[in-house]
Amino acid sequence: MKRGDVLAAFLGGGLGAAWREVLMLGVADLPSGFPAAIFLANMIAAAIIGLAAGWAAQGTMSGRSRLFLMTGICGGLSTFSTFMWDAEQMLRTTDQRVTAVVYLIGSMVLGLILVWLASRTGARIAARGRDAAT
Amino acid sequence: MADALALGLVFLGGGIGSLARWQVGLAIHRRYGGPFPLGTLVINVSGSFIIGLLCTLLGIGLRGQVDDEVTALVLTGLLGGYTTFSSYELETLELLQARRRAMAAGYWVGSVAAGLAAAFLGRLVGDALALAR
Numbered sequence: 233m234k235r236g237d238v239l240a241a242f243l244g245g246g247l248g249a250a251w252r253e254v255l256m257l258g259v260a261d262l263p264s265g266f267p268a269a270i271f272l273a274n275m276i277a278a279a280i281i282g283l284a285a286g287w288a289a290q291g292t293m294s295g296r297s298r299l300f301l302m303t304g305i306c307g308g309l310s311t312f313s314t315f316m317w318d319a320e321q322m323l324r325t326t327d328q329r330v331t332a333v334v335y336l337i338g339s340m341v342l343g344l345i346l347v348w349l350a351s352r353t354g355a356r357i358a359a360r361g362r363d364a365a366t
Numbered sequence: 367m368a369d370a371l372a373l374g375l376v377f378l379g380g381g382i383g384s385l386a387r388w389q390v391g392l393a394i395h396r397r398y399g400g401p402f403p404l405g406t407l408v409i410n411v412s413g414s415f416i417i418g419l420l421c422t423l424l425g426i427g428l429r430g431q432v433d434d435e436v437t438a439l440v441l442t443g444l445l446g447g448y449t450t451f452s453s454y455e456l457e458t459l460e461l462l463q464a465r466r467r468a469m470a471a472g473y474w475v476g477s478v479a480a481g482l483a484a485a486f487l488g489r490l491v492g493d494a495l496a497l498a499r
Contacts, residue, residue, distance in 0.1 A: 233389075238385065241381075241384050241385050241388045242381035242382070242384065242385055243381065244384065245380045245381045245382075245383060245384020245385065245387075245447045246376075246377035246378065246380045246381035246384075246447075247377070247380075248380060248384070248447070249376050249377060249379065249380020249381070249383070249384075249442065249443055249446055249447045250373050250376050250377045250380065252376075252380075252442065252446060253372065253373055253376040253438070253442055254373070256442070257369065274451040274452070277450075277451060277452035278451065278452050278455045278456075280452070281452040281453065281455070281456050282456065282459075285456055285460075299388065302452075302453075302456075303384060303387070303388050304384050306450070306452035306453070307384050307387055307447065307450040307452060307453060308380040308381075308383070308384050308446070308447045309452070310450050310451035310452040310453075311445070311446040311449055311450070311451060312409075312410040312413060312414065312449035312450060312451050312454060312477075312481060313410070313413040313414050313416070313417040313441075313445040313446060313448070313449040313485075314417065314441070314442075314445075314446060315451060315481075316410075316414040316417070316418075316478075316481040316482055316484070316485045317414070317417045317418060317421060317485050319482060319485075320418065320482055320485040320486055320489070323482075336478060339451070340455075340474065340475075340478060343451065343452075343454075343455040344455050344458055344459060344474070346455075347452070347455045347456050347458075347459050348459050351456075351459065
């Protein structure tokens with residue numbers, strides 16, 4: 233393990249998690265109980281990781297930048313554990329069961345669409361940058 | 367608690383959790399080099415079990431207080447940093463793009479099904495431990 237790689241993953245993860253905390257402090261649940269802050273954190277992270285992956289596939293991205301941005305920022309900003317725990321708790325609450333299903337399927341579907349669209353955008357930006365450089 | 371302290375604890379936990387995810391992912395990848403994203407699945411399912419267990423033991427219900435030190439460091443920081451939603455979706459897309467459609471669907475739905483089951487199991491174990499105490 234190189235020290236710079238450890239630092240990149242640690243700093244990225246710390247910054248991403250702090251970003252998620254800021255969203256949790258600033259964005260309230262919807263009246264239905266829908267966990268808007270975590271949903272937003274996961275969707276932003278899906279868009280950023282898509283951009284980064286599209287960029288990395290077309291252009292050049294160092295392993296350390298990848299660790300900082302994708303493993304760190306995106307991994308730290310997004311969460312699966314809170315996603316599952318909130319959904320599990322909502323599924324057990326009779327009047328939140330429908331919201332839980334919307335939350336689960338909505339996160340899965342929109343996250344996948346965002347990562348797909350963002351990866352196309354990232355690849356296009358990287359290709360344009362490469363063409364401009366030659 | 368001041369928001370600044372909570373933010374610092376979340377940063378610390380998130381950094382350590384991300385390092386753990388990176389290393390666990392690498393270790394699993396070295397033993398199993400196949401196309402299935404086993405590393406992320408193991409990480410997300412184990413993280414879901416631990417959050418169910420800890421929240422039950424700590425008595426934190428539906429989206430508990432975000433201004434508590436333990437919540438900031440362990441739940442929001444460590445577990446939030448350890449588990450990932452972004453890699454889960456990216457790996458699903460990559461499997462689809464590699465034309466591994468059945469594997470993609472299995473991973474996409476299976477991660478959530480297994481994560482929910484793990485959170486549920488964590489809660490059951492937490493309840494049993496709380497009763498035994």
